[in-house]
Amino acid sequence: MTTTTTHRPGTATARRSLSRSSRLHRPSGLPWILPAMIVSVGLLYYCIFYTGYISTLEWDGAAPLQENVGLANYAKMVQDSVFWRSLAHTVVFFVATFVVQVALGLVFACLLHSRLYLKTLYKVLIFIPVVLATATVAPVFRQIYAPDGTLNTILRAVGLDALAQPWLASGTMALIIVISVQIWQSTGVVFVLYYAAIGQIEHSIIEAARIDGAGDFRIIASIIWPGVRGTTLAIGILSAIGSLKTFDIPFLITGGGPSYATEFLGTLIYRVSITFSEVGYGAAISIVLLALAIGAAIIINTGGRRGESNV
Amino acid sequence: MFETRRISYRTLLQILLTILVIPFVFPLVAMIQGSLAGAGWDNYLTVLSVPLLPGFFINSALVAAAVIVIVLACTMAAAFGFSKLHIAGKEIYFWLLLAALTLPGVVLLTPLFATVTRIGAYNTLWAVILPVAALQVPFAVLLSRAFVDGIPDEMIEAARVDGAGMLRVFWSVILPLTRPIIAAVLVLVFISAWNEYLLALLFLQTPEQQTITLVPQFFVGQYNNDQTKVLAAAVLTGLPVVILYICLQRFFERGLAAGALK
Numbered sequence: 001m002t003t004t005t006t007h008r009p010g011t012a013t014a015r016r017s018l019s020r021s022s023r024l025h026r027p028s029g030l031p032w033i034l035p036a037m038i039v040s041v042g043l044l045y046y047c048i049f050y051t052g053y054i055s056t057l058e059w060d061g062a063a064p065l066q067e068n069v070g071l072a073n074y075a076k077m078v079q080d081s082v083f084w085r086s087l088a089h090t091v092v093f094f095v096a097t098f099v100v101q102v103a104l105g106l107v108f109a110c111l112l113h114s115r116l117y118l119k120t121l122y123k124v125l126i127f128i129p130v131v132l133a134t135a136t137v138a139p140v141f142r143q144i145y146a147p148d149g150t151l152n153t154i155l156r157a158v159g160l161d162a163l164a165q166p167w168l169a170s171g172t173m174a175l176i177i178v179i180s181v182q183i184w185q186s187t188g189v190v191f192v193l194y195y196a197a198i199g200q201i202e203h204s205i206i207e208a209a210r211i212d213g214a215g216d217f218r219i220i221a222s223i224i225w226p227g228v229r230g231t232t233l234a235i236g237i238l239s240a241i242g243s244l245k246t247f248d249i250p251f252l253i254t255g256g257g258p259s260y261a262t263e264f265l266g267t268l269i270y271r272v273s274i275t276f277s278e279v280g281y282g283a284a285i286s287i288v289l290l291a292l293a294i295g296a297a298i299i300i301n302t303g304g305r306r307g308e309s310n311v
Numbered sequence: 312m313f314e315t316r317r318i319s320y321r322t323l324l325q326i327l328l329t330i331l332v333i334p335f336v337f338p339l340v341a342m343i344q345g346s347l348a349g350a351g352w353d354n355y356l357t358v359l360s361v362p363l364l365p366g367f368f369i370n371s372a373l374v375a376a377a378v379i380v381i382v383l384a385c386t387m388a389a390a391f392g393f394s395k396l397h398i399a400g401k402e403i404y405f406w407l408l409l410a411a412l413t414l415p416g417v418v419l420l421t422p423l424f425a426t427v428t429r430i431g432a433y434n435t436l437w438a439v440i441l442p443v444a445a446l447q448v449p450f451a452v453l454l455s456r457a458f459v460d461g462i463p464d465e466m467i468e469a470a471r472v473d474g475a476g477m478l479r480v481f482w483s484v485i486l487p488l489t490r491p492i493i494a495a496v497l498v499l500v501f502i503s504a505w506n507e508y509l510l511a512l513l514f515l516q517t518p519e520q521q522t523i524t525l526v527p528q529f530f531v532g533q534y535n536n537d538q539t540k541v542l543a544a545a546v547l548t549g550l551p552v553v554i555l556y557i558c559l560q561r562f563f564e565r566g567l568a569a570g571a572l573k
Contacts, residue, residue: 027477029396033404036389039381040448041404043441044411050422061421104331111328114313116321122328124557125336131556131563133506135524136549139531139541140342150341184335192564216313245415248508266417274513279421286418293413 054283061279073284086263094243096179105190130188138252171261174254178262181249197231240296265289346542354543363518371522378504381444390455391485411449438514443507451496458492498562523548
């Protein structure tokens, strides 16, 4: 954050009196931030506290019958193996998407900063998946991985019949597919962020390194990678929160199955609250999900800040 | 970036880039190919002749427009207030807002459902518009506050000395100077609103009220399992955002980059 202050010696007195008078006249800014606070903080915090309250209830979400059960929903959660599996999927999903996206995004950003042909076309192709709704592309992925779908047709056509399989019926494969769709959909964002960050690195440093005999890989490892550290951190936070928020992709492509193999916290909350009508239990998972999201943001942010001062 | 003086190396990089891009294009090609399988372009004619179809687009456009208006109005005023005006306990308000950045939409499920049904907003667009706007405001404020911080205080004081009130300062000084960030926020908010799925799925029950993200589902119901029609519908619903992205490419990238470089 930068604030530009210019100091002109001759106008110092004039400025001082000016700022004093304007401070006197300057009205409070509260009315200006009020609409945003009401719309956002008001609505969201109302929902959060309401969720916190519901999480202590045994309730189906509709009936007037609500029974206060204290922390029983949380106790139930700790013993629920599906909850722990969802959490494990989230961690695997985060690590896999983060590593692959950072690698791919960085390679794309470096390649597209080089003098190659048709760069705009490549950029557009990488970014189109970002703007498309998961709901729009989900039918295609189901079609690709269907037992008689595109992928199996291609495999059979090239004689790899042995590899053809009902992809979404295998738990591990389904999780890999969910992860790959996420990578497909958000590498464009990571790429754009890295592309902008690399654009801010002084070109002369790279030139100097090249004159000193550094090769492409050496330049990426010693100049680019440290230079985009802040961006990598931002991507880490975005991916961590994004992983915890994951809902659309598993919900629409695998439905959380087969047998909970692609269940995430988001889809679990939906299943528990809507399908099973155990609203109280769903709310308890929601509160934990929220705590994890805030915790992840704080940990990555403070960890990153501490590292930043050494650079 | 990469050394491209040797033609062989340059060709190698070009080939590498092309190979890496193929997986990103493949699903899009499969989508278009699938939508043309069987009856060919007639799939599109069949989909387009469904009388309810324009309604989905209109609803999505209404949701997106309303969300954009609400978010922009709240955000620009708040960015001005946070950045340039005196507010007691300002940073506390700001952190309250930022904490909401991490909020997963699915957490709002039950309280929203209970509230929406109670106040009779069920199956109306407002049940989607307000929560989506609420979820978008924190990030938009974060982006635009940083941008307004870059505007020198002197410009505001100069306008004040000339007799401008705060409203006038906001309208004639701040807004014209913040156009780039307004464009960026607009584009980002548009994608989120246009692509919102969960809230639409929950709160919009009749096809007359539904948005385009629910179209594939609607067509699965209509044509049983005729994938070609479903894919044709998917292509049609994806087309507006892709066209918009290609036209406004610059703003998309700038908006995203502005968010992360801060």
